[in-house]
Amino acid sequence: MRTWPRRMLGFWRRSLEFRTIAITVLLSTIAVTVIGSAISISIGSNIYAQRRQQIESESERATVLAQNVFDSATSSEDSNQVELDSLQNQAQSAILSSTSSPGGTSIAMLRSPGQTTSQTIQNIASPDFPNAVISKELRAAVDKDTDKLHFQAVSLSTSSGREPGIAVGSTLEVPTAGQYELYLVYDLSDAQKTLDFMQQTLAIGSMALVLLIAVITYIVVRLVVGPVRLAAETSQKIATGHLQERLPESGEDVxxxxxxxxxxxxxxxxxxxxxxxxxxxxxxxxxxxxxxxxxxxxxxxxxxxxxxxxxxxxxxxxxxxxxxxxxxxxxxxxxxxxxxxxxxxxxxGAVELELEPVVLVRLVEESVDEFGPLAQGAGSTIGLEARGGYFEAEVDPRRVRRILRNLLGNAIEHGEGRPITVSVDSDAESVAIAVDDRGVGMRAEHAERVFDRFWRADPSRKRSIGGTGLGLSISREDAQLHGGRLEVWSELGVGTRFVVTLPRHSGATATTSPIAVERPESFDEVDSEATR
Structure with a gap:
């Protein structure tokens, strides 16, 4: 599971096309989403405002018609109950005939609380009138302010689920019966369906637009990145030695x-x-x-x-x-x-190795014995430390001896008469030989050039042993010819360590070294002893 994020991250870093398309699609999606949401909200608000305006006009007209029906009756105490019931039915018919809501309209006529008239008409309501949506707050507002219409957004329960609606409340004055409250509940499912269809169409169009942008971006990126990729491939071929490779030239553009x-x-x-x-x-x-x-x-x-x-x-x-x-x-x-x-x-390139199985410790011992008298003449001693258990390796003995002679001669030359340590260590893959001296050492910028031909850190320094200025350069070539390497650590006034690492088997390459190219621990031990 952890490899997938790494692969995607690697693909993100490698592919300019993927990054460009992904960023373009992401930004396009954000832009389309923001614009689509704004359009959806604007259209939804516009549809709601138009329906509310239509509902307000219908409700006001229905209220006026119903009041006119009641006002047409003789307002006297002689109005009997039958006449009031007849007027109520006429008012209800007038209200229903004046409303034309596509979603349907439910009406209810309820007696206002606190009336003390002797005559009354019964409360009526459409069979499907949702009494639960008429809240106490709406009734209180209608009872308090009788000269205006009062609106409230409600949620209606239908066979297809919950649908939006608007409840409108107003008052009617019924002769000899007092004040009554007229409530009209309009179903806005038609407007909601229109809005849902618009939003669905807008979402599909937005996804199609994003997909089209992705395709266009891919085509444009291919046209732009293609020549760049071809230039990169051509430059790599030129770097590997195919100097005759060239880019095709056509057109007059960039x-x-x-x-x-x-x-x-x-x-x-x-x-x-x-x-x-x-x-x-x-x-x-x-x-x-x-x-x-x-x-x-x-x-x-x-x-x-x-x-x-x-x-x-x-x-x-x-x-x-x-x-x-x-x-x-x-x-x-x-x-x-x-x-x-x-x-x-x-x-x-005319050098060939003459490989044979060799115990490197024996070669090191022979070189140490050979340079022992020379070291004593310079006031130094050479100590040998052999660690590890894989001392045999397939090497060219003549070239390894030459490496050791150059390193030991260099240590004696610059060791300032102090002890010299030769260490041999190994593992299953490689063998390493380190030559340490506590001599004058070198600065970092000098250590980087120590393998250059005929280069000397201090040209005025007198050679006591001799040398051609090519020894370290040839030693590094010998190590690299074996598939190994020759490295150096040095610090001015502290000393120098040369480490040559060789693979134990022919044809292999030494990737790690049993001996670190860093300040030897023996230097710290000698410093501690000197301090004590």
């Missing part, structure tokens, strides 16, 4: 202008990308060719330098020192040349 502008932009991007690609290929070929061409003279220089270095004891001190410097720089030149060749192979 959409056609958009298509021409988009195609012009795509042509410009294609030319620039092609130029950059050609330049990149030329640069890669230049580096590769230069690296290969330098190998022959470097071999000759190496032979000559080794001979001079081996015989440096026979030279004077200045020449011996020169031979040592030559030997050191030739070594560094060879490393730089090897790194340049490796980078060129990465750029050309």
């Amino acid at each position: 959409v056609a202008t958009l298509g021409r502008s988009f195609n012009g932009m795509a042509d410009t991007l294609q030319r620039q990308i092609q130029q950059l690609a050609d330049l990149s290929r030329m640069q890669q070929r230049f580096v590769s060719d230069v690296s290969h061409e330098l190998r022959t003279p470097l071999t000759t220089i190496r032979l000559a330098g080794d001979m001079l270095f081996d015989n440096r004891e026979d030279f004077d001190p200045l020449s011996a020192r020169t031979a040592e410097l030559l030997h050191t720089q030739v070594d560094r030149f060879e490393l730089l040349l090897a790194d340049l060749l490796e980078i060129s192979r990465y750029d050309a």
Whole structure:
């Protein structure tokens, strides 16, 4: 059940057409409802006002006719009961003949309370007269103000249910019999039926109008969103490398202008990308060719330098020192040349892994032993912490060793003679190696560029171990080639942590890391110990 709101929310976010149509239909429904309600109320009020005016005219005419009938009699004490009853029947006939309400009219003639005349006429009422609707308030109003008609809206009970009606009250003066109250009850079911039919027609018309608005909106949105969707799809294809994709151009409207502008932009991007690609290929070929061409003279220089270095004891001190410097720089030149060749192979996409099952802890131990004397010479110690139970992984041992050498060399170079910790942890999917040093550290903006080629946070800092400026860049390429990653955490004046995460199986991708790329807990423990 919870997935449906999520799906609808996702569809709402993805579909511009759905949002536009939904908002248009909603606003149209609100507008049509408000307008329809206003029209319905106005028509209903108009129908009621017309019927009330008609009823008022009929009631006044009926009252006048009935009073004229009674006034036509001789107002004397000799009027007998039979004559009064005859006058009452004539008045009732005159009233019925003067009313023409489509819904029907019920009449009642009731003696006003408090009369003391000697003669009376009996109260009469139509067979279907609804006595219950004549309220005490209406009778009191009729008895108090005898010179006007009094109206009251009532609800009538009929065979089809409750129907609206109007009760009208007035007074009659009957000779020798005193004052009587005339009540006329009009059935307004005909007006209600007219209003119901009008409201039903208005509701059907409103729904049809909203539906028509939705259809029109859908067509308009399709015409507008279609080119936009096509432009989005074309841009995605261009982003994936299909630079020849273009939008169709037809017409002179805004959409056609958009298509021409988009195609012009795509042509410009294609030319620039092609130029950059050609330049990149030329640069890669230049580096590769230069690296290969330098190998022959470097071999000759190496032979000559080794001979001079081996015989440096026979030279004077200045020449011996020169031979040592030559030997050191030739070594560094060879490393730089090897790194340049490796980078060129990465750029050309000509690198392949030689995978085999390896226990990474053993590789780490070998690298730690290899760099142990170098670390001691710099005043640092290297400690190894192995956790987890899945240490075996399918990796290229040569490239993993190169990663470890670069990370350990970097830690010794910048560790300021403080302890260095190498941690190995694993889970069922991946294996991680962390190298921590409590050296100078880096600022956040420097940590973001630490894997750039030939980049150094402090160019004036003297290298004690050497290096080409390509080690971390190559290490990251090696990690990514395995389907893993190389990440860094660093804080100025606190230290640095490098974490390399590799998948345990070939062809997989390391999505999580057993070691977090954050401030190591050992840093906090050392700080606490120093405080104590």
